[in-house]
Amino acid sequence: MTQKNKAYSLILNNLIIYGIAIILALGVISIFVAILGYNVWDALRTLLTTSFKSSFGFSETIKKAIPLLFATYAFTIPFMIKFFNIGGWGQMLFGGTMTVVVGLTLGPLGLPAIIMIPLLLLVGIVSGGVFALVAGFLKAKYNINPIISTIMLNFIAYQFVNFIATSDAFKDPLEGHPITQKLSESSLMGFFGEIPASIIVAFIAIIFVYLVMKRTRLGFEITSVGQNLIASQTYGINFSKTIMVAFFIGGALAGIGGSLEVINIHGKLIEGFAKTSGAQFGIFGVLTSLVVAGNPLAVPFAAFFMSVLLVGADSLQRTMQVPVEVVFLSQAIIVMFVVIIREKYGKGNK
Amino acid sequence: MAFITSFIESVLVYTTVYTLASLGILISGRTGIFNVAGEGIMLASASAGFLAAFLSGSWLIGFLAGALMGAFFGLILAFVHETFKVNQFILGICLVIFGSGLSDLLYKLVIGVRLSAPIAPDTLRITIPFLSKVPIISGFLNHDVIVYFMYAATFTAWWFFYRTKIGLETRAIGENPKAADVVGINVSRRRYLATIIGSSLIGIAGAYLTIAITKTYSPDISAGRGFMAVGIAIFASWKPQRAILGGFIFAFIEVMSFQLQIISDKIPYQFFLMLPFISILVIMVVFKKHIEFPASVGKPYSRE
């Protein structure tokens, strides 16, 4: 078989697998919905088509897919060295919060958008990256498992958001919720119609991740360490450096995600901004990444598909008053079926 | 003295939650199953346990229901993992989301919307003659039955793992499942058992939240404590005797941070709320030499 044929058969195999999994999962969800006494057909239609029925549904799907993409990368890249970054959520929160802090502080200077926006994105990158780097550093230097450190850092970041959003310097004094003042106009990114401009950043990130992971020496080193730490070290790869860089990149991507939420969607810091459908983007990011077995090239598709489900599931609640909890159950069931079927019938990539 | 006693008494309540949940996690971890579903299990069991206790009027039935719900989750985890070799982590996260949905759905179906929350029956309290009067010690021995259950569970788990042959074998699975397999130990069966038993302990921790601590159910009641329990299991190097220590330390710092918040005026309160998490990280840095992982945790095992 030629390379190309192989690639096609692989894609076909994947399509079939994911297709079967989703059909089975929808079957189980249907039973669920029927038991609860709702119209199964309406429910399924709403679940799968809301994103595509209107330009509004589509743009909402994109709006969810973007932060989800970044949260997924935050998990995926450290996962390539076989470490779990559960802290995507915290890194998003921290990145977004620091963006607001810098944005509000520099606001009075009246810098133009051409300076402000890149600067604020940089703040997101650095702060998200540094926040994740803490976990990488603790692993490299003190051998502390990143699962535990990133869980702790999530709780810390959550308090940090509240601290900034209720602090005298930044809070919106009239709000009955932890919300800061608005960022200045020149700090905000615009929209193409209803599609947020952050989609450009997302595309850049997709290309960046592809290039770094598949084409650069760094990507090779990260993958190598993930595959065999001892062999990598024997052949000259520095573990400490690699794990710290991987966590930094993961965190930086989460940080941009947080930053974009703030400067493109909300225009200010709102407690609860990195959540969707009742759960944090971090958890969904982990799930999305694992669905595609941590393959960075598949992440954008998975993130989009997951957003379709999230948007569809949300509107289930709205249009049919199906309890929102059914939505969670559906998500868990779909993912579980996808991974089972993939594990059983997937070809793997080599 | 009275202050310290009541302080300890209060700490023990939260210690119970953390210890039971992390015991549950480490028991299956000792056979190589990394159960990160703690949060989902606690939520589902908090709901199921409360509903059972409320409807039956018996705290005991409530805890049994919580344990059963936990066992159900454990069974799913073990079954899907052992049958399809699906990554344990992804299953765990799925179950977290599943549990958080199931918890509210159950409550919604059974109770619905009410203006005042239903209340669980009182849990049996046990005091021990003399000892429950001695200052400080009484902080440990003046509690509901689940606190004593937590002591017993910890001791039993320690005894099981370090004083019985079956425990030695179970630990062997966690270190090297092949080594256990070749001497005729049924790895898969042990993994099922450990995951189901462990998960039912997590379930009891969840039911404890509603039946004993709040006496009623409220959404998202575990608020991330199921993930904390994973942290404590790691912190404890997957040893029962250290899980209770870890649970106690964490609960201690948590309770203390509120005392500090009252005393201090200057420091923003959010920093006190961060304190427990920062402390755990610092403690781990200091004791880094003592943190170990069973070698096979998280890894599937198949013969061929």
Added chain:
Amino acid sequence: GETEEGTDAWAIKIAAVFPGSIQDADYNTIGYIALQEAANAEGIKSAYSEKVAVPDAERVLKEYINADFSIIFVHGAQFNGAAAKVAPNYPDVTFIIEVDAKPDTLSPNIWYIERNYYTGFYVLGALASMKTETGKIGFIGGLELPFIRGEVNAINQAIKDQNSDATLEYIFVGDFNDPLKARQAAEGLMSQGADIIISAVNLGNFGLYGAVKEANKPVFLTTTYTDKLTQAPDNYLSSDLFNFSIPVKGIVAKIIAGEKSGFWSMEYGEGKARSTQFPISNVSDSINAAVKQIAEDVASGKIVVEKVLGEVLQ
């Protein structure tokens, strides 16, 4: 289903957006009841979304708008930003939102409900200073937000007005809905000697009942939004009651009558949108009567409760 709704596009429909679960027997439940009562009173169709995350609010609002809902009740100040952003683009839709202070300018298609937390807490503060024996009153809040500060200031004013020596210790647990943290905070306050706890958390309350019940000396508590006597009959004093049905019903009627914008302050007093729960449990008749008098004075304006939201006054 969504598509069928297109046929009766002219009918008025009301939707509500709730931040939490409608079964919380608290803030979200009373919002849900307000929605039902308003819809029933006018005989219009209703729908709601619960557990809506802040980033999802804008989308949820737009979805209801696209489904031809013409009135949207936004229960929870965290969604006000989303409502303010959406409102100008949909002049035919009227929004009902909740605020703690009157905005400078009113948007042409938004109704504002002012919640006035502070008035009720003045009365609770007076109650606490009469009831306390240790002279220490504890206050538990979720986050330090403007309306929470207003509550603390009102309590302090009440203590002063009562010429009481009592002191108020306040503590924030970082989350309105975490019962365990609230319980830990209560235990902290009790160990510092507090024998009255004024709660300003929501689901967190469920942690307080156990804390006061298991205290080794009598400790009492007050709550917000709904009657919670049954949760801790021996420790419960009273609650700062909210009845969102009154403003929501009233506003919906006005909207249907064509009034698309306005400001509705929730008035304090017996049978009003804001009130204190009487009789107060676990207190002597004299305290009951005295507090009732204070409540009437607040309602009539004889006592002026100062509204200070910006900071906690020392």
Added chain:
Amino acid sequence: MAADYINCKNISKAFGVVKALDSIDFVVKKGEIHGLLGENGAGKSTLMNILYGLYRPNKGEIFLDGKKTIIKSPLDSIKNGIGMVHQISTLVPEFTAVENIMLGSEGEKLTLHTAREREKIKEISEEFGLQFPVDVKIKELSAGIKQKIEIVRALYSGATLLILDEPTTSLVESEFQQLLKSLKVFVEKGVTVVFITHKIKEVMEACTAVTVMRKGKVQARVEKEELGIEKLVKLMFMEQNIEVTESALPKVNLPEIEISKNPVLQVKNISITGNDTSPGLKDISFDIFGGEIFGVAAVSGNGEKNIAECIINPSVLHSGDILINGESIKNNSPLDVFAKGVSYTPEDRIKEGILNEGSIKENVLLGHQEEERFLKKKLFIDWNETALAARDVIKEFNVDTPDEELSMRRLSGGNIQKAIIGRAFVSPLKLLVTHNPTSGLDISTVEFIFKKLVELRNSGSSVLFVNEDLDELMIVSDRIAVLHDGKLKGIFKRSEYDKYKIGLMMIGG
């Protein structure tokens, strides 16, 4: 004639598309020490794993003592008196020997009679002449001792048939002799043995009958009186023509060539701190010149690993200096050392040598990732160039694979080793440091590797050849240094080789 103790009839087993066993008939008689020979991947381990109940055959029947027996799991085989020492250690590294041996047996489960069991274990090990420390964690013990523990574990659970899957891979001559003595004791005590090895010499010395396997089929059963080295080699490698020495190793031609004047490698008074598993190194000095293969002989755990490693990663040096072509590498990173024309193949090819999930291409790049040839603009990897290099390796080193994209774990042990050695040749090479490169490989692969080492030497480069097998060392080395307890005991020229003398020195005599 003794009765058939084991009789496997018509056994087949496939892993996916790989047919590992194809209608195997295999007979072992009571009291035999039965050799099982065959090239890498012939199916020896698979057959034994089926006998032990770890794998289920797709087809076929097993008769034990004439009775048809179904073996579903190791528990069944243990009950039937079968014990097995696996090719890869199956001990729990965190446990002591006693704890490991106690695992699994029937009876009381809710108690832990460590003291009682310890005595029993000591008795058995004395009975069979297999002593070892019982209360030390396995992870701190050497491969040879682990082997003994695994054997005692099998005997402890009452094995009357003992399967040893390549037990001698990491044993030196003297340890093999010890094992041989034990094997004789086993037979005296009524234990039958199946003995898998690649070393024909060992088969000749130990076995009373031999089965030769080839490509999933049984080639022949050879009785003791018909055993002969040439015959066995012929049976194993039908169409290949492998010349063997009298010690049953491949013959190699070492022509006289001129060695360089200046040393390629100078090791000057180096010391390395020891640890649990190694004594470290104590004040070691030697030079290696271009055009020679410099062998290092040592019993495993005497610092030989340090010698190999410290050249690649000099940061472990405690004192002393190492020079390559006259330049000190003391402060170099591994990549700096590689850049000076040094290459390395590690002792444990799976653990230290390869990216299991990576493709052959990626594996070929490992260690060369800093070389200009494989980089574009310093940052990006030139995958085309890498693929070319990988194809060269596949061709030059006969790696059996359809293409360079296949993942490494799909290769057999011998092919993995060829790829690892091939990788070392990707860039111009002045010094190859290689540690046990032939361990566990069949003779034909060993011959191939030897030829490559000699080619390198003949081209004027040098080889530091750290090896446990003295016979192999004597065949290809120009000089042999002996290491014991971290100290250099002596260096022998080819003309001075004396197996007895060197062997004695290796064990400290």
